[in-house]
Amino acid sequence: MGAEALKGHLDMLLLAIISDAPSHGYAVIEELRRRSDEAFDLPEGTVYPALHRLERAGLLTSSWSSPGGRRRRVYRVSPKGGRALERQRGEWSEFVAAVQRVVRGGTLWPKPA
Amino acid sequence: MAEARLIAAYLDELHHEIHQLRDADEILAEIEDHLLEATEVFERAGRDPLAAELQALAQFGTPWLVSQALITEARKGAAVPTTFTRRAGIAALLIPIFAIVGQTINITIKRGFVHGIGVTLLGLIVPLLGVAVVGMFKRHRGALHGWGVAAAVLFLASPFLAAPAGYGAGVVLVVILMIASAVLAIGMLRAHVLPRLPIIVFGFAGSVGLLAVVVAEAAGAHTGNPIVWGVEPIEIGIATTSLGLAWLGWTMAHEHALDTPPAATPLAVT
Numbered sequence: 001m002g003a004e005a006l007k008g009h010l011d012m013l014l015l016a017i018i019s020d021a022p023s024h025g026y027a028v029i030e031e032l033r034r035r036s037d038e039a040f041d042l043p044e045g046t047v048y049p050a051l052h053r054l055e056r057a058g059l060l061t062s063s064w065s066s067p068g069g070r071r072r073r074v075y076r077v078s079p080k081g082g083r084a085l086e087r088q089r090g091e092w093s094e095f096v097a098a099v100q101r102v103v104r105g106g107t108l109w110p111k112p113a
Numbered sequence: 114m115a116e117a118r119l120i121a122a123y124l125d126e127l128h129h130e131i132h133q134l135r136d137a138d139e140i141l142a143e144i145e146d147h148l149l150e151a152t153e154v155f156e157r158a159g160r161d162p163l164a165a166e167l168q169a170l171a172q173f174g175t176p177w178l179v180s181q182a183l184i185t186e187a188r189k190g191a192a193v194p195t196t197f198t199r200r201a202g203i204a205a206l207l208i209p210i211f212a213i214v215g216q217t218i219n220i221t222i223k224r225g226f227v228h229g230i231g232v233t234l235l236g237l238i239v240p241l242l243g244v245a246v247v248g249m250f251k252r253h254r255g256a257l258h259g260w261g262v263a264a265a266v267l268f269l270a271s272p273f274l275a276a277p278a279g280y281g282a283g284v285v286l287v288v289i290l291m292i293a294s295a296v297l298a299i300g301m302l303r304a305h306v307l308p309r310l311p312i313i314v315f316g317f318a319g320s321v322g323l324l325a326v327v328v329a330e331a332a333g334a335h336t337g338n339p340i341v342w343g344v345e346p347i348e349i350g351i352a353t354t355s356l357g358l359a360w361l362g363w364t365m366a367h368e369h370a371l372d373t374p375p376a377a378t379p380l381a382v383t
Binding site for chain 1: 139150
Protein backbone atom coordinates (compact mmCIF):
# COMPACT_ATOMS: atom_id res chain seq x y z
CA MET A 1 0.00 0.00 0.00
CA GLY A 2 1.64 3.23 -1.11
CA ALA A 3 1.62 6.83 -0.08
CA GLU A 4 -1.57 7.59 -2.04
CA ALA A 5 -3.61 5.14 0.03
CA LEU A 6 -2.37 6.80 3.20
CA LYS A 7 -3.31 10.28 2.07
CA GLY A 8 -5.62 11.86 4.60
CA HIS A 9 -4.94 9.17 7.17
CA LEU A 10 -1.25 9.57 7.94
CA ASP A 11 -1.63 12.27 10.57
CA MET A 12 -4.06 10.19 12.63
CA LEU A 13 -1.78 7.15 12.38
CA LEU A 14 1.23 9.18 13.53
CA LEU A 15 -0.72 10.64 16.43
CA ALA A 16 -1.94 7.18 17.42
CA ILE A 17 1.59 5.74 17.47
CA ILE A 18 3.15 8.65 19.36
CA SER A 19 0.28 8.76 21.85
CA ASP A 20 1.28 5.27 23.01
CA ALA A 21 4.85 6.34 23.73
CA PRO A 22 7.01 9.39 22.99
CA SER A 23 9.11 8.38 20.00
CA HIS A 24 11.71 9.61 17.56
CA GLY A 25 11.09 9.58 13.82
CA TYR A 26 12.74 6.25 13.05
CA ALA A 27 10.84 4.49 15.83
CA VAL A 28 7.55 6.02 14.65
CA ILE A 29 8.11 4.81 11.08
CA GLU A 30 9.16 1.34 12.21
CA GLU A 31 6.10 1.10 14.42
CA LEU A 32 3.88 2.23 11.55
CA ARG A 33 5.38 -0.51 9.40
CA ARG A 34 5.12 -3.14 12.14
CA ARG A 35 1.53 -2.41 13.15
CA SER A 36 0.39 -2.40 9.53
CA ASP A 37 2.19 -5.70 8.82
CA GLU A 38 4.33 -3.71 6.39
CA ALA A 39 1.25 -2.73 4.41
CA PHE A 40 2.05 0.97 4.74
CA ASP A 41 5.17 1.32 2.67
CA LEU A 42 6.09 4.88 1.86
CA PRO A 43 9.39 6.76 1.46
CA GLU A 44 10.44 7.23 5.07
CA GLY A 45 11.68 10.74 4.44
CA THR A 46 8.20 11.93 3.59
CA VAL A 47 6.99 11.15 7.12
CA TYR A 48 9.12 13.91 8.65
CA PRO A 49 7.25 16.77 6.96
CA ALA A 50 4.05 15.30 8.41
CA LEU A 51 5.60 15.20 11.90
CA HIS A 52 6.73 18.81 11.51
CA ARG A 53 3.26 19.83 10.31
CA LEU A 54 1.65 18.21 13.35
CA GLU A 55 4.11 20.00 15.60
CA ARG A 56 3.42 23.37 13.96
CA ALA A 57 -0.29 22.73 14.35
CA GLY A 58 0.28 22.20 18.08
CA LEU A 59 -0.74 18.53 18.01
CA LEU A 60 2.79 17.31 18.79
CA THR A 61 5.64 18.70 20.83
CA SER A 62 9.27 17.72 20.43
CA SER A 63 12.46 17.84 22.44
CA TRP A 64 16.07 16.94 21.70
CA SER A 65 18.10 14.35 23.56
CA SER A 66 21.55 12.87 22.99
CA PRO A 67 21.50 9.09 23.43
CA GLY A 68 24.98 7.75 22.68
CA GLY A 69 26.16 11.21 21.71
CA ARG A 70 23.83 11.44 18.72
CA ARG A 71 21.22 14.22 18.60
CA ARG A 72 17.73 12.80 18.58
CA ARG A 73 14.38 14.53 18.32
CA VAL A 74 11.63 12.90 20.37
CA TYR A 75 7.97 13.66 19.71
CA ARG A 76 5.13 13.69 22.21
CA VAL A 77 1.41 14.19 21.70
CA SER A 78 0.23 17.49 23.18
CA PRO A 79 -3.09 17.78 25.06
CA LYS A 80 -4.56 19.37 21.92
CA GLY A 81 -3.20 16.47 19.85
CA GLY A 82 -4.72 13.99 22.29
CA ARG A 83 -8.13 15.58 21.89
CA ALA A 84 -7.77 15.65 18.10
CA LEU A 85 -6.79 11.97 18.11
CA GLU A 86 -9.76 10.96 20.23
CA ARG A 87 -12.10 12.82 17.91
CA GLN A 88 -10.51 11.26 14.83
CA ARG A 89 -10.62 7.79 16.34
CA GLY A 90 -14.33 8.15 16.98
CA GLU A 91 -15.01 9.44 13.50
CA TRP A 92 -12.88 6.70 11.98
CA SER A 93 -14.74 3.98 13.88
CA GLU A 94 -18.07 5.35 12.71
CA PHE A 95 -16.78 5.57 9.15
CA VAL A 96 -15.42 2.01 9.12
CA ALA A 97 -18.61 0.63 10.65
CA ALA A 98 -20.74 2.43 8.07
CA VAL A 99 -18.58 1.25 5.17
CA GLN A 100 -18.68 -2.32 6.44
CA ARG A 101 -22.44 -2.22 6.69
CA VAL A 102 -22.62 -1.09 3.09
CA VAL A 103 -19.96 -3.40 1.69
CA ARG A 104 -21.24 -6.54 3.42
CA GLY A 105 -24.60 -5.92 1.84
CA GLY A 106 -28.10 -6.64 3.09
CA THR A 107 -28.13 -9.54 5.48
CA LEU A 108 -31.52 -8.79 7.02
CA TRP A 109 -33.49 -9.71 3.94
CA PRO A 110 -32.38 -12.73 1.94
CA LYS A 111 -32.22 -12.26 -1.80
CA PRO A 112 -35.30 -13.60 -3.61
CA ALA A 113 -34.73 -16.98 -5.18
CA MET B 114 29.16 1.05 12.01
CA ALA B 115 30.55 2.15 8.66
CA GLU B 116 31.99 5.57 7.99
CA ALA B 117 28.63 6.49 6.55
CA ARG B 118 30.12 8.29 3.57
CA LEU B 119 27.02 7.75 1.49
CA ILE B 120 24.87 9.20 4.24
CA ALA B 121 27.18 12.20 4.49
CA ALA B 122 26.93 12.75 0.73
CA TYR B 123 23.15 12.37 0.91
CA LEU B 124 22.94 14.93 3.70
CA ASP B 125 25.16 17.33 1.73
CA GLU B 126 22.84 17.08 -1.24
CA LEU B 127 19.77 17.49 0.96
CA HIS B 128 21.36 20.49 2.67
CA HIS B 129 21.85 22.07 -0.74
CA GLU B 130 18.12 21.60 -1.44
CA ILE B 131 16.72 22.81 1.90
CA HIS B 132 19.33 25.28 3.15
CA GLN B 133 16.81 28.12 2.81
CA LEU B 134 14.53 26.58 5.45
CA ARG B 135 14.76 28.27 8.83
CA ASP B 136 15.25 24.98 10.71
CA ALA B 137 17.37 23.23 8.07
CA ASP B 138 20.11 22.25 10.54
CA GLU B 139 17.64 20.61 12.91
CA ILE B 140 15.97 18.75 10.06
CA LEU B 141 19.32 17.47 8.82
CA ALA B 142 20.32 16.37 12.33
CA GLU B 143 17.03 14.50 12.66
CA ILE B 144 17.44 12.81 9.28
CA GLU B 145 21.06 11.91 10.02
CA ASP B 146 19.94 10.21 13.24
CA HIS B 147 17.31 8.29 11.27
CA LEU B 148 19.71 7.14 8.55
CA LEU B 149 22.42 6.11 11.00
CA GLU B 150 19.96 4.13 13.09
CA ALA B 151 18.49 2.43 10.02
CA THR B 152 21.99 1.53 8.84
CA GLU B 153 22.84 0.03 12.25
CA VAL B 154 19.66 -2.06 12.16
CA PHE B 155 20.49 -3.43 8.69
CA GLU B 156 24.06 -4.17 9.77
CA ARG B 157 22.79 -6.08 12.79
CA ALA B 158 20.56 -8.03 10.41
CA GLY B 159 23.69 -9.22 8.62
CA ARG B 160 24.24 -6.80 5.75
CA ASP B 161 27.68 -5.43 5.07
CA PRO B 162 28.11 -1.74 5.95
CA LEU B 163 27.84 -0.45 2.39
CA ALA B 164 24.72 -2.45 1.61
CA ALA B 165 23.18 -1.38 4.91
CA GLU B 166 23.79 2.28 4.11
CA LEU B 167 22.42 1.87 0.60
CA GLN B 168 19.26 0.22 1.88
CA ALA B 169 18.74 2.88 4.53
CA LEU B 170 19.02 5.60 1.89
CA ALA B 171 16.81 3.74 -0.59
CA GLN B 172 14.03 3.41 1.98
CA PHE B 173 14.30 7.04 2.96
CA GLY B 174 13.64 8.51 -0.48
CA THR B 175 15.70 10.62 -2.85
CA PRO B 176 17.00 14.02 -1.67
CA TRP B 177 14.79 15.69 -4.26
CA LEU B 178 11.63 13.88 -3.09
CA VAL B 179 12.32 14.54 0.59
CA SER B 180 13.32 18.17 0.02
CA GLN B 181 10.17 18.85 -1.99
CA ALA B 182 8.01 17.42 0.78
CA LEU B 183 9.88 19.43 3.43
CA ILE B 184 9.78 22.68 1.47
CA THR B 185 6.09 22.33 0.60
CA GLU B 186 5.16 21.74 4.23
CA ALA B 187 7.42 24.52 5.48
CA ARG B 188 5.81 27.00 3.08
CA LYS B 189 2.38 26.03 4.32
CA GLY B 190 3.36 26.42 7.95
CA ALA B 191 0.37 25.41 10.01
CA ALA B 192 -1.81 26.92 7.34
CA VAL B 193 -5.09 25.17 7.97
CA PRO B 194 -8.68 26.32 7.52
CA THR B 195 -10.50 27.08 10.74
CA THR B 196 -13.93 28.34 11.74
CA PHE B 197 -12.50 31.86 11.82
CA THR B 198 -11.00 31.65 8.33
CA ARG B 199 -14.34 30.35 7.03
CA ARG B 200 -16.14 33.30 8.61
CA ALA B 201 -13.50 35.62 7.20
CA GLY B 202 -14.27 34.11 3.81
CA ILE B 203 -17.94 34.96 4.27
CA ALA B 204 -16.93 38.51 5.24
CA ALA B 205 -14.87 38.80 2.04
CA LEU B 206 -17.78 37.47 0.05
CA LEU B 207 -20.14 40.08 1.53
CA ILE B 208 -17.91 43.09 0.75
CA PRO B 209 -18.77 43.53 -2.96
CA ILE B 210 -22.43 42.73 -2.25
CA PHE B 211 -22.61 45.41 0.46
CA ALA B 212 -20.68 47.82 -1.78
CA ILE B 213 -22.99 47.39 -4.77
CA VAL B 214 -26.24 47.39 -2.80
CA GLY B 215 -25.12 50.17 -0.45
CA GLN B 216 -23.85 52.43 -3.21
CA THR B 217 -26.93 51.83 -5.36
CA ILE B 218 -29.20 52.81 -2.49
CA ASN B 219 -26.94 55.71 -1.59
CA ILE B 220 -27.14 57.14 -5.11
CA THR B 221 -30.77 56.44 -5.95
CA ILE B 222 -32.45 57.20 -2.60
CA LYS B 223 -31.28 60.48 -1.17
CA ARG B 224 -32.89 60.47 2.26
CA GLY B 225 -34.92 58.53 4.80
CA PHE B 226 -34.64 55.10 6.40
CA VAL B 227 -33.68 53.23 3.23
CA HIS B 228 -30.91 55.73 2.53
CA GLY B 229 -29.65 55.03 6.05
CA ILE B 230 -29.54 51.32 5.31
CA GLY B 231 -27.44 52.01 2.21
CA VAL B 232 -24.98 54.13 4.18
CA THR B 233 -24.82 51.50 6.92
CA LEU B 234 -24.01 48.81 4.38
CA LEU B 235 -21.20 50.97 3.00
CA GLY B 236 -19.92 51.60 6.52
CA LEU B 237 -19.89 47.88 7.30
CA ILE B 238 -17.40 47.30 4.48
CA VAL B 239 -14.53 48.59 6.63
CA PRO B 240 -14.89 46.04 9.48
CA LEU B 241 -15.70 43.29 6.96
CA LEU B 242 -12.50 44.11 5.06
CA GLY B 243 -10.59 43.98 8.33
CA VAL B 244 -11.98 40.52 9.18
CA ALA B 245 -11.35 39.27 5.61
CA VAL B 246 -7.73 40.42 5.59
CA VAL B 247 -7.04 39.03 9.08
CA GLY B 248 -8.64 35.76 7.94
CA MET B 249 -6.37 35.59 4.92
CA PHE B 250 -3.34 36.11 7.14
CA LYS B 251 -4.52 33.43 9.54
CA ARG B 252 -5.25 31.05 6.67
CA HIS B 253 -1.59 31.37 5.66
CA ARG B 254 -0.21 31.30 9.19
CA GLY B 255 3.58 31.32 8.97
CA ALA B 256 3.61 30.76 5.23
CA LEU B 257 3.61 34.38 4.07
CA HIS B 258 7.00 35.17 5.61
CA GLY B 259 8.35 38.66 4.85
CA TRP B 260 5.65 39.41 2.27
CA GLY B 261 3.00 39.00 4.94
CA VAL B 262 4.83 41.30 7.33
CA ALA B 263 5.25 43.96 4.62
CA ALA B 264 1.58 43.71 3.62
CA ALA B 265 0.44 43.90 7.26
CA VAL B 266 2.56 47.01 7.86
CA LEU B 267 1.10 48.66 4.74
CA PHE B 268 -2.48 47.77 5.67
CA LEU B 269 -2.09 49.05 9.24
CA ALA B 270 -0.13 52.16 8.31
CA SER B 271 -2.33 53.12 5.35
CA PRO B 272 -4.67 55.53 7.24
CA PHE B 273 -1.73 57.31 8.84
CA LEU B 274 0.17 57.52 5.57
CA ALA B 275 -2.90 58.80 3.73
CA ALA B 276 -4.06 61.36 6.31
CA PRO B 277 -1.45 64.06 5.50
CA ALA B 278 -2.78 64.14 1.93
CA GLY B 279 -5.79 66.04 3.22
CA TYR B 280 -8.50 66.23 0.59
CA GLY B 281 -6.70 63.62 -1.52
CA ALA B 282 -6.41 61.18 1.40
CA GLY B 283 -9.02 58.86 -0.10
CA VAL B 284 -7.03 58.43 -3.30
CA VAL B 285 -3.75 57.92 -1.41
CA LEU B 286 -5.46 55.37 0.85
CA VAL B 287 -6.71 53.41 -2.16
CA VAL B 288 -3.24 53.47 -3.73
CA ILE B 289 -1.60 52.17 -0.53
CA LEU B 290 -4.26 49.46 -0.12
CA MET B 291 -3.71 48.37 -3.73
CA ILE B 292 0.01 48.07 -3.10
CA ALA B 293 -0.62 46.20 0.16
CA SER B 294 -2.97 43.80 -1.66
CA ALA B 295 -0.34 43.19 -4.34
CA VAL B 296 2.34 42.46 -1.72
CA LEU B 297 -0.03 40.15 0.16
CA ALA B 298 -0.90 38.38 -3.12
CA ILE B 299 2.79 37.75 -3.87
CA GLY B 300 3.16 36.11 -0.45
CA MET B 301 -0.01 34.07 -1.00
CA LEU B 302 1.15 32.90 -4.42
CA ARG B 303 4.49 31.81 -2.99
CA ALA B 304 2.73 29.98 -0.15
CA HIS B 305 0.64 27.77 -2.48
CA VAL B 306 -2.23 27.56 0.02
CA LEU B 307 -5.19 29.02 -1.91
CA PRO B 308 -5.97 28.84 -5.68
CA ARG B 309 -3.80 31.10 -7.82
CA LEU B 310 -6.36 32.74 -10.10
CA PRO B 311 -8.46 34.52 -7.45
CA ILE B 312 -5.26 35.59 -5.71
CA ILE B 313 -4.01 37.16 -8.96
CA VAL B 314 -7.34 38.91 -9.56
CA PHE B 315 -7.46 40.16 -5.97
CA GLY B 316 -3.84 41.22 -5.78
CA PHE B 317 -3.07 42.79 -9.10
CA ALA B 318 -6.27 44.05 -10.78
CA GLY B 319 -6.22 47.23 -8.71
CA SER B 320 -2.57 47.87 -9.43
CA VAL B 321 -3.17 47.37 -13.16
CA GLY B 322 -6.02 49.90 -13.01
CA LEU B 323 -3.77 52.30 -11.14
CA LEU B 324 -1.01 51.80 -13.67
CA ALA B 325 -3.46 52.46 -16.51
CA VAL B 326 -4.32 55.85 -14.98
CA VAL B 327 -0.63 56.70 -14.57
CA VAL B 328 0.13 55.71 -18.16
CA ALA B 329 -2.88 57.68 -19.44
CA GLU B 330 -1.73 60.70 -17.45
CA ALA B 331 1.79 60.38 -18.82
CA ALA B 332 0.48 60.08 -22.37
CA GLY B 333 -1.76 63.10 -21.87
CA ALA B 334 -4.82 61.01 -22.63
CA HIS B 335 -6.31 61.36 -19.18
CA THR B 336 -8.29 64.58 -19.06
CA GLY B 337 -9.96 63.94 -15.77
CA ASN B 338 -13.03 62.51 -17.46
CA PRO B 339 -13.88 58.81 -17.53
CA ILE B 340 -11.82 57.16 -20.24
CA VAL B 341 -12.86 53.51 -20.32
CA TRP B 342 -16.47 52.39 -20.67
CA GLY B 343 -17.61 55.55 -18.92
CA VAL B 344 -15.62 54.81 -15.77
CA GLU B 345 -12.09 55.39 -14.56
CA PRO B 346 -9.62 52.48 -14.89
CA ILE B 347 -9.00 52.72 -11.16
CA GLU B 348 -12.70 52.09 -10.56
CA ILE B 349 -12.54 49.02 -12.77
CA GLY B 350 -9.48 47.99 -10.77
CA ILE B 351 -11.29 48.39 -7.46
CA ALA B 352 -14.29 46.45 -8.76
CA THR B 353 -12.07 43.65 -10.06
CA THR B 354 -10.11 43.55 -6.79
CA SER B 355 -13.44 43.18 -4.97
CA LEU B 356 -14.34 40.36 -7.31
CA GLY B 357 -11.05 38.62 -6.53
CA LEU B 358 -11.64 39.16 -2.82
CA ALA B 359 -15.12 37.67 -3.08
CA TRP B 360 -13.72 34.72 -5.04
CA LEU B 361 -11.11 34.09 -2.34
CA GLY B 362 -13.86 34.48 0.24
CA TRP B 363 -15.98 31.88 -1.55
CA THR B 364 -13.03 29.49 -1.54
CA MET B 365 -12.22 30.04 2.13
CA ALA B 366 -15.86 29.83 3.19
CA HIS B 367 -16.19 26.42 1.51
CA GLU B 368 -13.14 24.86 3.14
CA HIS B 369 -13.62 22.39 5.94
CA ALA B 370 -12.61 23.94 9.26
CA LEU B 371 -10.21 21.64 11.08
CA ASP B 372 -11.35 22.84 14.50
CA THR B 373 -14.83 21.41 13.94
CA PRO B 374 -15.76 17.79 13.26
CA PRO B 375 -16.09 17.04 9.55
CA ALA B 376 -19.53 16.39 8.21
CA ALA B 377 -18.68 13.93 5.49
CA THR B 378 -15.09 12.75 5.83
CA PRO B 379 -13.73 10.60 8.63
CA LEU B 380 -10.40 12.33 8.97
CA ALA B 381 -9.59 15.94 9.45
CA VAL B 382 -5.91 16.62 9.27
CA THR B 383 -3.91 16.67 6.00
